Structure formats: C-alpha cells, structure tokens
Amino acid sequence: MAMNLARSVEPRSEGLVDALREAILTGRYAPGTRLVQDDLAEAFGMSRIPLREALRRLEGEGLVVISPNRGAIVRPLAPKDVVDLYDLRLALEALALRRASERYADLRASTKARHAQARQAIAARNLTKLFRLDRDFHADIAAASDNPHLVAALGAQWSQIMRVMHAYFQAGDYPVDTWDDHEAIADAVAHGEADLAVERMSAHLTGSRDRILASLRAHGDRP
Amino acid sequence: MAMNLARSVEPRSEGLVDALREAILTGRYAPGTRLVQDDLAEAFGMSRIPLREALRRLEGEGLVVISPNRGAIVRPLAPKDVVDLYDLRLALEALALRRASERYADLRASTKARHAQARQAIAARNLTKLFRLDRDFHADIAAASDNPHLVAALGAQWSQIMRVMHAYFQAGDYPVDTWDDHEAIADAVAHGEADLAVERMSAHLTGSRDRILASLRAHGDRP
DNA sequence: CCGGTCTAGATTGTATACAATTTTATGATG
DNA sequence: CATCATAAAATTGTATACAATCTAGACCGG
Numbered sequence: 001m002a003m004n005l006a007r008s009v010e011p012r013s014e015g016l017v018d019a020l021r022e023a024i025l026t027g028r029y030a031p032g033t034r035l036v037q038d039d040l041a042e043a044f045g046m047s048r049i050p051l052r053e054a055l056r057r058l059e060g061e062g063l064v065v066i067s068p069n070r071g072a073i074v075r076p077l078a079p080k081d082v083v084d085l086y087d088l089r090l091a092l093e094a095l096a097l098r099r100a101s102e103r104y105a106d107l108r109a110s111t112k113a114r115h116a117q118a119r120q121a122i123a124a125r126n127l128t129k130l131f132r133l134d135r136d137f138h139a140d141i142a143a144a145s146d147n148p149h150l151v152a153a154l155g156a157q158w159s160q161i162m163r164v165m166h167a168y169f170q171a172g173d174y175p176v177d178t179w180d181d182h183e184a185i186a187d188a189v190a191h192g193e194a195d196l197a198v199e200r201m202s203a204h205l206t207g208s209r210d211r212i213l214a215s216l217r218a219h220g221d222r223p
Numbered sequence: 224m225a226m227n228l229a230r231s232v233e234p235r236s237e238g239l240v241d242a243l244r245e246a247i248l249t250g251r252y253a254p255g256t257r258l259v260q261d262d263l264a265e266a267f268g269m270s271r272i273p274l275r276e277a278l279r280r281l282e283g284e285g286l287v288v289i290s291p292n293r294g295a296i297v298r299p300l301a302p303k304d305v306v307d308l309y310d311l312r313l314a315l316e317a318l319a320l321r322r323a324s325e326r327y328a329d330l331r332a333s334t335k336a337r338h339a340q341a342r343q344a345i346a347a348r349n350l351t352k353l354f355r356l357d358r359d360f361h362a363d364i365a366a367a368s369d370n371p372h373l374v375a376a377l378g379a380q381w382s383q384i385m386r387v388m389h390a391y392f393q394a395g396d397y398p399v400d401t402w403d404d405h406e407a408i409a410d411a412v413a414h415g416e417a418d419l420a421v422e423r424m425s426a427h428l429t430g431s432r433d434r435i436l437a438s439l440r441a442h443g444d445r446p
Numbered sequence: 447c448c449g450g451t452c453t454a455g456a457t458t459g460t461a462t463a464c465a466a467t468t469t470t471a472t473g474a475t476g
Numbered sequence: 477c478a479t480c481a482t483a484a485a486a487t488t489g490t491a492t493a494c495a496a497t498c499t500a501g502a503c504c505g506g
Contacts, residue, residue, distance in 0.1 A: 011291050011459055037488070047461045048488085049272065053279045060283015062375060068234050069467050069488055084370040091318040095311065147307040149383070152285060153376055160372070234489060260458070270491045271458085292458055292497050 012050040017057050019044065024063050024074050025159055026128075027166030035064065035072040063159060079216055082164050086209040089157045093138065093205065094198045096145040096154065097185070101194035105144035111137060111186040115179040122176070130174050131162065137182045141189070168216045175211055178204075235273040240280050242267065247286050247297055248382055249351075250389030258287065258295040286382060302439055305387050309432040312380045316361065316428065317421045319368040319377065320408070324417035328367035334360060334409040338402040345399070353397050354385065360405045364412070391439045398434055401427075 020040075023029045035055065041048045055072045058064040066072045100107075114133045121129040135158060142151045181204040188197035243263075246252045258278065264271045278295045281287040289295045323330075337356045344352040358381060365374045404427040411420035 014291060036486095038486085049460050049462095052489090053276055053459095056276045056279040057283045060280045060285075068237060070469095071488065081372070084372045087322075087370060088315075088318065088373050088376060091314050092311075095314040099310075147310060149304070149307045149380075150311050153311060153379075156376075157372075259456095261456090272490050272492095275459090276489095294458065294498095 012044075012046050016044060016046070016050060016054040020054055020058060021061075021063060021159070024058070025162040025166065027163065029074050031074050031077040031163060031167055033074045035074065037071070061159065062156060063163075077160075077164055077167055079213065081160070082168075082209060082212055082216070085157060085160050085164065086205055089154075089161065090202055090205050092150065092154050092157060093141065093201050096141045096147075096150055097189060097197040097201055098194045099147060099150075100141055100144035101189050101192050101197055103144070103146075104190060104192045105141075106190045107137075107140050107144065107186045108183070108190050110140060111182050115183060118179045122174075127174065131165070134178060135162075137186075141185075144189075164212060168212050170215065173211060173215050175208060178208075181207075235269045239267060239269070239273060239277040243277055243281060244284075244286060244382070247281070248385040248389065250386065252297050254297050254300040254386065254390055256297045258297065260294070284382065285379060286386075300383075300387055300390055302436065304383070305391075305432060305435055305439070308380060308383050308387065309428055312377075312384065313425055313428050315373065315377050315380060316364065316424050319364045319370075319373055320412060320420045320424055321417045322370060322373075323364055323367035324412050324415050324420055326367070326369075327413060327415045328364075329413045330360075330363050330367065330409045331406070331413050333363060334405050338406060341402045345397075350397065354388070357401060358385075360409075364408075367412075387435060391435050393438065396434060396438050398431060401431075404430075 020029075029035065037048045037051055037055075041051045044051065055064055055066060059066050059072070063075055064072050065075050114137060118130060118133050120126075121133065138154065138158065139151075142154045145151070181200065185197050185200045185204065188194075188200060243252075252258065260271045260274055260278075264274045267274065278287055278289060282289050282295070286298055287295050288298050337360060341353060341356050343349075344356065361377065361381065362374075365377045368374070404423065408420050408423045408427065411417075411423060
C-alpha cells in the first residue's frame with residue numbers, strides 16, 4: 001500500500017538536468033564555458049555517470065555541445081544567433097497565436113494579473129521574476145494552441161533566447177512596455193483577431209530583439 | 224607525425240546514437256517499443272553505460288521517452304500528432320522558403336537531378352532511397368534559409384514525420400507527384416516568388432498529410 | 447473468482463576502477 | 477627564441493559490480 005505519495009525518489013540525473021539547465025539559462029554557466037565532469041560531479045555530489053547522462057540530455061536539447069574526448073561546453077552564442085532565433089521565434093509564435101485565436105482563447109485575466117505582479121517585480125528589481133512572468137505569457141499562448149509539438153519547439157526557442165537575454169542584458173534593460181504589449185496581444189486573441197495579434201506580436205518581438213542587439217553593440221561585441 | 228588521418232576513433236556512444244536514431248526513424252523500433260538496456264547493450268556489443276547516454280541524447284531530441292526506474296520507450300505517435308506535426312512543419316517550411324526566396328536561391332538543378340533519381344528509385348521500388356531524396360530537397364531549402372536554428376527545428380520535425388511515414392505508410396503509398404511539386408517549388412524560389420512557393424508548399428504538405436491520414440484510417444487506427 | 451500480500455526475478459540507477467585520449471609542462475635542439 | 481619531441485597530468489570513455497526499484501507470478505483469505 002503506502003501509496004507513495006512522496007513519489008518515488010527521482011534518479012539523481014533527473015533533478016540534475018533541471019539544475020544544469022537552470023544554470024545555463026540564467027547564464028551562471030555562460031556560453032562557451034567548459035563543463036568539466038569531475039568538477040560538476042563533485043559540485044553536485046554525485047559520480048560522473050549520472051552527470052554524463054544529464055549532459056547528453058542537454059546536448060539533445062541544443063544547450064550543450066559535446067566533442068568526443070574533449071568534453072562539453074555551453075553552446076556558444078553569436079549576434080547572428082539573436083537574429084536567427086527571433087526570426088524563427090516569430091514564425092512559431094505566429095502559428096500559436098493563430099491557433100489560439102481560432103478558439104478565442106481568453107488569456108486576458110491571467111495576463112492582467114501578471115501585469116500587476118510585474119509592477120511589483122520591477123519595483124523590487126527582481127529580474128528573475130520578470131523573466132518568469134514573461135515566459136508564462138508566451139507559455140500560455142503556446143498551451144492555448146493545443147499543439148504539443150509547437151509547445152516543444154517554442155520551449156526550445158525560449159531556452160535559447162533566455163540565454164541570449166542573460167548574456168546580453170543588463171538588469172535595467174528589461175523593456176517596461178512588455179506588459180502592455182502582452183495585454184494588447186491577449187485582447188486580440190480573445191476577439192479572434194489573429195492577424196492583429198500576429199502584427200502586435202511581431203512589433204513586440206522586433207522591439208525586444210532590437211533592444212538586445214543594441215545593448216550588445218553598446219557593451220561590446222565580445223560577450 | 225602520424226596526423227591522425229583516420230580521425231580519432233569515435234566513442235561508442237557516438238555511432239550508437241546514429242544507429243538507434245536510424246532504427247527509430249525507419250520504424251524498426253516502432254513507436255511504443257520498450258528499449259531494454261541489457262538487450263540493446265548486448266545487441267550493439269557494449270556495456271550499458273554508453274547505451275544509456277545514447278538514450279538520454281535521443282530523449283533530448285524527442286525520439287525517446289524515459290520514465291524513472293521504468294525504462295525507455297520509443298516515443299508513441301497518435302493521429303493527432305500527424306496533424307500537429309504538419310501544422311508546425313508548414314510554418315517552418317514557409318519561413319525557410321521566404322528566406323531562401325529573398326536570396327533567389329537556385330535549387331532547380333539539384334531538384335531536377337533528384338527527380339531523375341527518384342524515377343529510378345520508383346522503378347526499383349527502393350523506398351529508402353525515395354525517403355532520402357525527399358528529405359534532401361527539404362534539407363536544401365532549410366540550408367538555403369541560412370538560419371541554423373531553423374535548420375535544427377526542421378530537422379527535428381523531419382525526424383518525427385519520418386517516423387509517422389514509416390508507421391503509417393505502405394510502400395506503394397509514396398505519392399508520385401512529389402517530385403513535380405518539388406520542381407514547382409524550386410522554380411518559385413529561384414524567381415524570388417516567396418508567396419507562390421509557400422502556396423505550393425502548403426498544397427504539397429497538405430496532400431502528403433491527408434494521404435497519411437487516409438492510409439491511417441484505411442489500415443486501422445491501431446498502429 | 448476476486449482482491450490483496452509477498453517474494454523472486456528482471457530491470458534500472460550509480461559508484462568505483464581502470465583504459466584511452468587529450469592537454470599541459472618540460473626540455474632538447476636548431 | 478622558436479620548434480619539435482616527449483613525459484606527466486588532466487580529462488574523458490566505458491566495463492564491472494552492486495544497490496535500488498519495479499514487475500510478475502504464487503499464494504492466500506474472503
């Protein structure tokens with residue numbers, strides 16, 4: 001019986017993947033960083049076996065590059081990646097918006113709630129929270145598309161863009177009109193106006209991208 | 224000084240990933256199949272350590288699902304996946320076509336060459352070769368987009384769709400007008416007519432998808 | 447016959463140990 | 477000083493062994 005409410009203890013490598021991914025997305029392990037197995041294994045208190053499996057997992061996700069006999073590094077990022085990623089992202093977000101609009105998905109309430117939270121987070125200079133709120137909006141749209149494969153593709157994109165932001169952003173750079181944009185997009189979706197929603201998303205993403213590229217040029221091209 | 228022309232012997236797990244992926248894409252390991260580590264390790268003549276790493280890699284690619292303490296299975300496929308995958312794929316292919324059209328990428332020669340090869344492959348009933356020729360066309364468009372992230376996304380899609388085709392196709396079902404479609408699309412791209420290319424691609428993919436869905440309904444819903 | 451418990455077998459998870467390879471340090475040589 | 481050869485150290489790759497967990501079947505009371 002004892003029906004395992006605590007859920008069988010997950011294998012070491014499970015939580016490890018999440019911890020490593022988190023560290024990579026937030027830039028604690030910056031692009032290009034060498035991931036030495038002995039060091040990481042000691043840092044996480046386990047042997048290299050589960051660690052290596054976690055690295056392979058992340059390799060499959062595109063966050064890590066592994067060269068035979070030479071080890072793993074956090075996948076590097078170049079300015080062109082920013083352009084390419086946003087180009088791809090817009091195509092994915094547009095599809096998600098169209099599918100969400102078809103069913104008049106109403107994300108207005110949750111979007112508004114996040115807007116309020118964002119104000120607090122801005123006041124508290126809580127950048128981590130801002131990232132999470134931003135992600136939640138886009139994740140909601142993805143979920144509303146009712147297409148798990150699209151959700152996965154957008155998730156992969158988000159990971160890369162998160163890395164870009166952490167690599168090229170300074171805390172102050174977070175655009176304040178993000179949350180107004182979100183509300184405008186949610187409005188369009190709720191009214192089934194897909195084209196309008198896509199147009200607004202396009203402006204939103206272009207602005208975000210250009211801000212990253214500008215801050216990149218300002219702070220030096222050598223990230 | 225013996226400069227390693229033979230390229231350092233790649234680690235066991237490298238070739239293994241390719242071999243496993245191949246087996247999954249061609250349906251030799253059908254969707255839902257349990258991947259028992261001991262069996263696979265023996266089959267490939269190695270210990271479970273490199274094998275497990277290969278499975279993690281494929282998990283990251285979305286080809287395999289691993290449950291803690293219960294093992295890995297080939298990721299299942301449902302009819303809805305076919306719809307979702309093609310929906311996503313069209314968005315990706317459309318983006319690739321637009322970028323390729325911007326630079327008037329001329330894929331007409333290689334496309335025509337493949338058309339000729341396809342005729343031979345059809346005569347020889349070489350289904351594997353047909354798949355490869357089909358993939359090459361779409362890979363060429365992806366490459367012409369000059370966006371590695373888009374290439375990766377399309378590659379992931381192609382993997383899943385390959386699985387679908389092998390799961391739901393009979394040898395005879397390969398649509399013969401595929402190669403005419405390809406030539407028409409390449410023409411449009413070479414003339415920079417992106418909208419036309421996308422329209423043709425849309426028709427091409429819709430036809431392909433519907434043929435899969437039909438053959439699915441015909442041969443029973445229990446793949 | 448049904449549902450539940452228990453144990454044996456099968457299977458996965460990981461630490462240890464060692465082999466293979468690459469990188470770094472060293473010194474010899476021109 | 478630059479360049480190459482060589483040895484030592486660091487690091488990755490994998491087999492073995494064993495612990496942890498799950499699965500299947502035997503058994504039993506109802």
